Amino acid sequence: MPELPEVESVRRGVDEWTAGALITGAEVVDPRILGTTSARRVDDTAAAAFVRTVTGRRITGAQRRGKFMWLTLDGEDGLLVHLGMSGQMRVHLAADEAHRHTRAVFRLERGEERFDLRFVDQRIFGHLSVQPLVPAHGRLVPASAIHIAPDPLEDAFDINATLAALARKRSPIKAALLDQTLISGVGNIYADEALFRAGIHPLAIAARTRRNRLAAVLESATTVMGDALAVGGTSFDDLYVNVNGESGYFDRSLLVYGRGGQECVRCGGEIAKLTVAGRGSHFCPNCQKPPRYR
DNA sequence: CCGATTCCCTGTTAGC
């Protein structure tokens, strides 16, 4: 499931391949990827409109904030690409056999090069859309990403502001970490890993957690995502690969995620699993003591 | 206003 390190790995590949390229055509194989989560019913008319909107545009580069990625079109609009949990961006020659779950294809031309940029998404939680770029937290971002907070790897990230935002949340810290309006880029895997590395229980209430402990969680999240990015991200379930179809290697460095029932690498105890904010949460009950509030 | 829950999807896996 693509989180910041995976989306950034994809963005880098997409940027290398597409910066300066002309979109000479496009095809929407499955119109559902044009809808938002709530409005999946998108008809062929919308698909045709999407194709008309992107065709003939020049890609200036690929940008990212948190898990939101977009291609700038002529420097004025953004072609938003959200990978959801199984989305992939793949570069292929037009003659290459299409992947079973290809949902959209962009025909690109750059100099003498001609190739396809394909959006592949098994579970259709991802989506594509073209939107005007609007200012948010010191940058221009697609309009639908205006509410997304800066991520820990961008210049606009403000540690003190993020700490203050976390300290206002009366929800479990695991839920707060997943709230993309507080801090972006952190998903279920890295939230669990950050909490384990900081020794914080996922059910600890953010607002009742000491400031230096919250800071430790942020520090851990930043570090673990940076480490993951350095090895191409986490390919836990084979649904994530980069633009060239390559997996990342961080799965072997995961300490708690997906390790329920196994031994804790730190204390030898048993990794437990419970549901927080509707997501599976893996943690060590010994290394991450349950909170005790009066 | 805020936190919790539901829904959108498909492929894999556990269980009867």
Place this chain on the structure above:
DNA sequence: TGCTAACAGGGAATCG
């Protein structure tokens, strides 16, 4: 063995 139910989860809408 074969079928069904449960599970995985990012993000937005809806609920309480």
